[in-house]
Amino acid sequence: MCEHATEEILRLEDVTLRRGSFLLNQIRFSVRAGEIVAILGRTGAGKTLLLETIAGFCRPEAGRVLCRGTNICRIPLHQRNIGYLYQDFSLFPHMIAAANLGYGLKLRRVPKGEIQKRVETMADRFGIRSILDQYPGTLSGGEQQRVALARALMVRTPLLLLDEPFSALDPATKEGLYRLLREICQEFQCAVVLVTHDFREAAALSHRVGVLLGGTLRGVVPAQELFDAPWDEETRCFLGLEAPEKE
Amino acid sequence: MMRRGGWFPLVCGLMTLAALALVGSNVAVIAVRGLKSLPACLVQPEVRFALGLSVKSACISTALCFLLAAPTAYTLTRTALPGRRAAEMVLELTMSLPYIVLGLSMLILFSSPAGKWLKEAGFPVVFHQNGVILAQLVVNLPFAVRLCAAAFRGVDRKLECTAGLLGASPAQQFFTVLLPLSKNALISAVILVWSRALGEFGATLMLVGVTRMKTETLPGSIYLAVSTNNLDAALASAFLLLVLSALSLTAASLLGRSSEKRSRYV
16 A cells, blocks of 8 residues: 555445446445555446446436545536546547547647647656557557556546456556556556456555445455455355355 | 259349349439430520529538537437437438428428418528428438437447546537547438438428429429420439439448548558
8 A cells, every 4th residue: 555645536435326227335435546446346246337437427326426525426527537448448549649648638728839748748658659640540459558548647637447457458568557557656646446357457456455246345455455354255255265155 | 053052142133133123224214315315405594493403402401401410419319318219209200201291291380370470581481492491401300310320329439438537528529529430421421411302302392392493403393394295304304313313422432431441440
């Protein structure tokens, strides 16, 4: 856990949301600046729905989502200042990488020269200077990931939500990006919530890990205690600590 | 020797030939006979007037059509407005109605006191060129909405959400993400709608009739020419419509091909 991270960036208070027969049930946890929290869960556990609720794509039926102490549930998407990375990176395919990076600044009417300067600085930080004039379709998965991360950080977002961002990448690229994410998280002091179904990734990358099963958050523990924490039986089965009972 | 199961492609091939013969023979008649009559008819002021009015009204009605269709399609595909399904059903229904029925309803609407008030305010519709534009607009609007909606549905919504989180308001998401990404599909839609407007006849006939050198479009010109047994003039107008349709179809297909190439690259 990072020692300097004191400011609480995100707090979820009993966030509840129903989608058909699926219920995201009274989710509560918080994330501090510079901290990475991974939410582990099976496919269909509600991980993406949880991230989408924090981002504002869905409005919770009950509970509150607080960002720096402000309830953001009724704040429109474009005023939330939250970074969101999809599994497929969602880069704008009709814009070159530089335009993708500068998109948020352009909307904020930052002068052109200033945008270019900041894009180049960020590109240097992420090692993507040489691909700035390329369209996303011509970039590799790792390059797209870097551009997407850099784009989210260009607008100085305090909160970054990552939806299984490394699942489509090869192990070597993943390792490089883990390192980069940890570095930028500290450097930009942003809180990161990452959802994944990969135990190894969750333990290697995050400071704390939460387990989400069937729409219920079973707990959030320090990453190094993931396999030692006093989980319930279902969670222990999910983590492979206990064999599921045979019927 | 025929392979096992080889009869099916053969039957399909024969059916294709029959379909081509059925459609192609009509195109051939217009192309061959219309081309012969064209030089003599093109000098006639009536045909030139009809051509001018058709192109002008099709351009104006298409522009108005997309001015309404794009926001409507956005509402239908990107918002959770109550009554969305009902709105979609109304649009679908008018699309399947015979256009002469739409023309009749427009005639009744614009002959009402409200229509008379419009006329007094300087916007006559019934038996006026404005009516030609309005008829084309009403007939094509549901079609244009459907094309725009299909274009918008083809764009990944996650991109707009991403733009939103980067600070783009809904209008900025529309203009910087949705519109550029559906541009090619929308241009093809404009061409198709323009081409349909050019050939609109049923609703126009009911609303404005066909008066020589006043409300005479190319389809109206064909109708008048056939009524007066002037087959050469009818064929010449038909040939002009054929050429315009072929040109718009070519443009739409070229755009489609360039968009396909681009999507493979991007």
